[in-house]
Amino acid sequence: MPNYYLHAENAKQALEALAKGLSCVRLSTDLNISERDFSLNDQGLMLDEANQLSVDELKFIVKKTQKIFLCHDGELDPLEDRSAGYYKLVPTAGSPLLEISGVKMHISKGTDPFISASEMAQQAVRTGDRVLDCCGGLGYAAIAAHRLGAREVLSIELSPEVMALRAQNPWSNDLEKEGITQLQGSSYELIGTMLNNSFDSVIHDPPRFSLAGELYSEEFYSEIFRVLRRNGRLFHYTGNPHVIRKGSGFVDGVIRRLKSAGFKNVEKVDRLMGVSAQK
Template identity: 45%
Template sequence: MPYPADPIVLSYVQAEQLLKAQKQGQSSLELSPDLAISTVTVQLSDTGVVFPQGEQLSWQQVEKIKRADVNCFVLEAGGELDPIRFFSEDTNRMCSLMPTKRTPTMLIAGFTMHRIVDIDPMQDTLKKVATIAPLTGRVLDTATGLGYTAIEAARTAAEVITIEIDPGAQAIAHRNPWSRDLFTNPRITQLMGSSYDLVPTFEENSFDRIIHDPPVFSLAGDLYSGVFYQQLYRILKRGGRLFHYIGDLNSKSAGTVTRGALKRLQEAGFKRVVRHPEAFGVAAYK
């Protein structure tokens, strides 16, 4: 059961379940109010849906949710349905919480922040983390996003520092049920700002692991630069490991970026760089 204070967050997945139950004449249904984390029993009537705490959703609102494939929705206390999206004036980009069959991803300027074709965003996160396991000691996550990487790293690491440049992304994470631990786990420290600017302020040899999962090159080219890789090398401890998400290593579009990244990582000092096509990135060792 979710805590009473947790908002109800729904997507087309729950909407389809509700409409199917309505069509079958059911009077109640086990439904997730937090995008497949937990379930509650909701009551169905001719006018709509009633949740355990009394929140109500009309069938017209359910239809609206069903038609949206790039937005999740929060059911506000007054019965209003609010799409989880945010336009950031800092970056001039629209961010939204994009549903999948299970764990949501974030859509920024038309780009999804996780792989969603034949894979779940959480599975995507686990593949990235696995490339440099075990995650122990002090871990740096250079791009918070929804915080899945930071949350997973904090399961085994002593401390996780995670950086987010976009207030819009943090606003979306605040409303995402899957991001709750990002704000409650005491082992996670969030910093707002540019990784390009903040990483040089960290002490030399101060991290055991680094997860570098930047936006696509066209949105954050400076995070693929030799200068930035040199800073990542500087702050990583001897024997430390870095995972760098790049994209599909076997695709033509990512090929040029991959070759350049491999070359610059080696020039930055990393003694070994290993391709991990299953995680769409490379692991580099100091």
């Protein structure tokens, strides 16, 4: 059975079409990847024979502006996981973003999460590269690296909850393509099992420092340096700079530790809230 993804905006479109007495409405039910026409009648929105949404259900979805609902096999469920914290996919005008316990895990203001992840990949990845994607999230940077011509991408994600949401996200489908390998585990631990000089580029997009300080340590940066080939490139998302103590910027600390680990050409990339560097 097909999956249909509904959120406040397209539920609102369906209700507006119903109010006008229209017999069909053009919607995206795959989170802005494509559009098609769906039938309307007195009962509501007809997705297919097994999946029909009543007016009341559409009104319920409209109220939940920060949620995405999956309609499948006659059931309507939010794309979220409350088993350990609160993980959910949030709708945007483009690709959905990942939110964990109220914290958005993507650059989304004035852009699209997939576009910003693609721009991060462009900072480091070249055609033919073997790429390490640390803290892969929904896999947007790994997919972007693959599309940029990387011959192989290894994407690591610690959270099984994130990987479960990724598996339900249409924008993450390309992770199944040949040339991309997904690993569930700790980037901090797994990088120690990797060979010296085995990657051409690394994309490092860790959770915020308070949640995973070890991923901002000189020890971890030294491991990234070790697995990179000569002249290999790193892009490291750091998030909004903030001050740890008076006169010491957080990003300045990241830059200092990267240089101590051996990196050269270490530069802030303000628009992407990160740092680029080279071995």
